[in-house]
Amino acid sequence: MADYGYLQDHADAMLALLYADPDLTVYPPEGGGPTTVPAGTEPPYVSVHFAADRPLGGRLDHKSTRLRMRAYAHCVGANDIAARAVCDLVANAWLDVKPSVDGRNTYPIRSELSVPQANEVTGSTTVTITDTYRLESGPGSDGS
Amino acid sequence: MTSLDMSEVLAWARVLERAGDDVVDEGKKVVAKGSLNVKNEARQLAPRGPHIPSYASSIGYDVTTGAGWIEGEIGPVKGRRQWGLGNLLEYGSANNPPHPHHEPALDHEEPRFIAACEALAAELVTRHG
Numbered sequence: 206m207a208d209y210g211y212l213q214d215h216a217d218a219m220l221a222l223l224y225a226d227p228d229l230t231v232y233p234p235e236g237g238g239p240t241t242v243p244a245g246t247e248p249p250y251v252s253v254h255f256a257a258d259r260p261l262g263g264r265l266d267h268k269s270t271r272l273r274m275r276a277y278a279h280c281v282g283a284n285d286i287a288a289r290a291v292c293d294l295v296a297n298a299w300l301d302v303k304p305s306v307d308g309r310n311t312y313p314i315r316s317e318l319s320v321p322q323a324n325e326v327t328g329s330t331t332v333t334i335t336d337t338y339r340l341e342s343g344p345g346s347d348g349s
Numbered sequence: 350m351t352s353l354d355m356s357e358v359l360a361w362a363r364v365l366e367r368a369g370d371d372v373v374d375e376g377k378k379v380v381a382k383g384s385l386n387v388k389n390e391a392r393q394l395a396p397r398g399p400h401i402p403s404y405a406s407s408i409g410y411d412v413t414t415g416a417g418w419i420e421g422e423i424g425p426v427k428g429r430r431q432w433g434l435g436n437l438l439e440y441g442s443a444n445n446p447p448h449p450h451h452e453p454a455l456d457h458e459e460p461r462f463i464a465a466c467e468a469l470a471a472e473l474v475t476r477h478g
Contacts, residue, residue, distance in 0.1 A: 254441050254447055256449045258456070277441055279442055317452075320436060322442060333442060335440045335441070337452075
């Protein structure tokens with residue numbers, strides 16, 4: 206498997222947890238590629254984007270060893286009930302789970318926020334709820 | 350028979366009570382400063398482009414207080430031009446990546462805000478001690 210660096214490793218680790226649920230349709234799909242939902246895709250599905258920053262690690266040497274990855278899960282359903290059901294599946298896959306990332310000590314994934322998205326497109330047939338999760342990690346895979 | 354001298358404990362309780370009386374007025378300044386910092390950084394980090402010329406300047410803050418609480422609220426101010434794009438820009442959508450600008454600003458302010466609260470607590474206790 207290609208090595209795209211540990212930022213991608215964190216994204217892969219989170220996506221793998223979603224792929225493990227056969228009831229979830231996930232974008233980007235397994236195998237990679239951009240997070241673009243093909244035109245005409247029928248809900249329900251979840252489209253995931255990531256944003257990361259690297260704050261200080263809180264150690265005496267003041268190195269920026271920490272990685273904070275926010276995952277934005279856009280849970281799309283044909284109506285509110287379906288969108289909430291997708292949110293539930295995502296929460297079941299992620300919440301409080303410690304994913305495994307080589308060379309990193311990961312902390313449990315935490316939920317930050319759930320934001321229903323206003324959809325003002327005329328004739329829109331989908332409902333989106335955006336849930337934000339946070340995965341943090343530090344150096345070392347043994348808790349050191 | 351056992352007796353217990355509570356005088357110093359009661360004196361300490363009075364110090365904390367008097368410090369508590371001042372905490373909303375003084376704490377409001379701390380929350381206002383923290384909110385201002387978050388607002389300024391959120392504006393700096395906000396996405397820009399020809400289609401969103403006014404969005405960044407729609408971000409504002411206000412501070413409200415009540416009996417025993419202080420609240421700072423930072424975000425696009427309803428009614429300012431392009432304020433309604435905040436949700437979409439911050440969190441993205443199924444086909445648009447997010448441009449986080451409020452949450453990172455809040456992350457960066459957090460340690461400074463906690464340090465300022467600790468300093469305020471120490472100052473109020475010293476003032477009334």
